[in-house]
Amino acid sequence: MTTTLSTRRAQAAPAGTTSVRQSITERIAPYAYIAPFFLIFAVFGLVPLLFTFYVALFDWNPIGEHVFVGLDNFTRLFADTRFWDAAWNTISIWLLSTVPQLLLALGLAHLLNHARLRMAVFFRMSMLVPYITSVAATTIVFSQMFDRDYGLLNWLLGFAGVEPIDFKQSVWGSHVLIAVMVTWRWFGYTTLLYLASLQAIPRAIYEAAAVDGAGGWKQFRHISIPSLRPVIVFTIVTSTIGGLQIFTEPLLVSRLSPLTCGPVRQCQTLTLFLYEQGFGQFQFGYGAAIGVALFVLVVGLATVNYVLSTRIRPER
């Protein structure tokens, strides 16, 4: 070791220019390694986001003129019932898909967290299958299963004497249908995140609780939930950011009027409304204004959820 070191030093010393060049390369290396991300994020993330705020101030046609109109797009937007409908649809679908998904994942993670569970790998792998299935394929399958006339679900409900439910045409039905798809796709992934956290809890804590007479439910409430706090916060915040930007499901649910998710916009989300105005009607300015409104909604709700969920404390 020492010999190699000294020979290398001896070699490096006379070649002054190369070592200077090398030391410069070495010094900028860390920046070069992180540069690709910052470049990509700047060009395709940050600049477009800031530019959205700028475009929103214009009457901006992609092929024609752009005229500065100040806050006109926003005045129009707030008077537009289609916007409020889309905002309501977005929030409703987000709540219907996030709350059951997180609760389901919590319960399943608890069930999977058994040292002696058989077929554990099979259960875990199966639950990741929906995650690798594309949203497009998921939407087409679920739309068929929930079809009013030929859907499997209504056929089964028929045996219980339930009248066929027209999921796609009604407001609540379409929201539930989309929420089911989102839940189906993500609950397994969330379960695995929770399970990983649960497994990090020392078994001795549960054993001590068992000695003190705490049953399964009490152990779950007083040991599992508080320990899962960081990952619960993480999943709540990410599902807020993702759940408020749902696009593909509503687009593909309605075959005949995809851009509005049905004749009366019953399940048009804000992202779909943005797409309809921007790329269907070529009103880039108005579309950007919808983007700004969506930004405010996402950041606002994500912050509220972050603050609320960090308040989960061990119960006394």
Place this chain on the structure above:
Amino acid sequence: MTKTIRRSGERVRWWTYVLLGLAVFACLFPLYWMFVVATTDTATATRLPPEIVPGGNFFHLAGLVFTTVPFVRSVVNSLIVAGTIAVGHAVLCSLAGFAFAKLRFPGRNVLFLIVVLTMTVPTQLAVIPQYMIISSLNWVDTLQALIVPGLASAFGIFWMRQHLSTTISDEILQAARIDGATTWQIFWRIAFPLVRPAAFVLGLLGFVTAWNDFLWPFIVLKSPEMYTAQIAIKALQNSYSIDLGLAMSGSFLATLPLLVLFVFVGRRMVAGIMDGAFKG
């Protein structure tokens, strides 16, 4: 810690299997159902009671998929996009994760904080300016419009940094530096091989995300020859007939490559996700 307590604490009750079995059924049935409809003709897909077992029409419908849209081309496009993103994403995120985990440089902590904060920025709603940028680069209707934005992600950097800082000891790196290795050599010869399993899972996650992406390709791609598999499904759904079997068949064919991949690497994906950022 007597034996009795351990056993009673760890016994798995029968209803645990019932509930988990239901969850597995819920996860797998829609895919089975997709296959059933994809193998029956339209008349059977719209008949009550519905067919519960696969029919013999799979090849007929699959053939229709290939003639209705350039499906082979779409799958190849998807493979190019998802494959490039998987490899590029794994390498670039490892590189950045390595810099944040193992190199000392001015501004490191602030820059890493920025990386983490970008994860909370909802960039999807900026699609209009994103489209303008792609358009000014003359990238509309090209595959690089899909590839380049997906080459690095904050999540990936965070993930790799986590693995690099726990897997690799500073002593190894110092020893290598004393031996005269450059930073690049340390990364490529020592650090990257040690975290290759984590980078592999990250690449897989990137592959799945890119393969299944819809909104961005839907906006950027115009001509059927450039479609990815997901956009081809949408085109099938749009096509002249209301043939459900056709759209289902396309969905099934577009899902099949990932299912096959999953059979081989699913175990590692599960382990990778669980081994991620939130253990402990």
